[in-house]
Amino acid sequence: MQQVLEALVDPVRRSIVTQLSAADSDVACGAFAIAVSKSTATHHFKVLREAGLIRQYYVGTARMNALRRADMDEAFPGLLDALTTPQARQR
Amino acid sequence: MQQVLEALVDPVRRSIVTQLSAADSDVACGAFAIAVSKSTATHHFKVLREAGLIRQYYVGTARMNALRRADMDEAFPGLLDALTTPQARQR
DNA sequence: CCATAAGTACGACCGTCGTCAAACTTTGAT
């Protein structure tokens, strides 16, 4: 839980989770709308992965990211819902 | 939202919120089970207050703390519920 | 009036975190 919150408190990482939640399929690392360098992006994906929020797999040179929503909903019911709500994203 | 998450990511502050949520009435600053000095405690209460999570008022020399659950539930539905759930506290 | 209790305010210290650039790896295409 502590680890999950530490992952979600960063705006960039929360944006990644939000974009993943809104997408209808998995997303490559380079396809996110985040304004940081590649190395910083790699760092953020690592934090999200180690917190159990995403799963990653390769497709050619692209590393795909999948939101582990079911696992999260089981471990922390309501948390991702509370964060990906449209009004939550706005405020 | 960002401010609320930054307030809730600290274990001491989340413990304060949890204890407030479990209590059936408001709690004085000195009555919490937190292992930090007085000045550090004051700092944490200030962060919680500025994030809108608690309200404070004096009763003699004691400063009472009230959880603003209704305001939070309106602004960020499900967030406090997700964090104060017994299984959330455990994990 | 004085002492004690309950917090607050102010600096200071230190660790952690987000950030980047540069060098490297691996895969796929020409």
Next chain:
DNA sequence: ATCAAAGTTTGACGACGGTCGTACTTATGG
């Protein structure tokens, strides 16, 4: 074989946040 695309790794830097001690304020009780 070469080259480009996509990430990773490493190291460094700077800022912010949690912590504490000390000094200060305010209120209650004897």
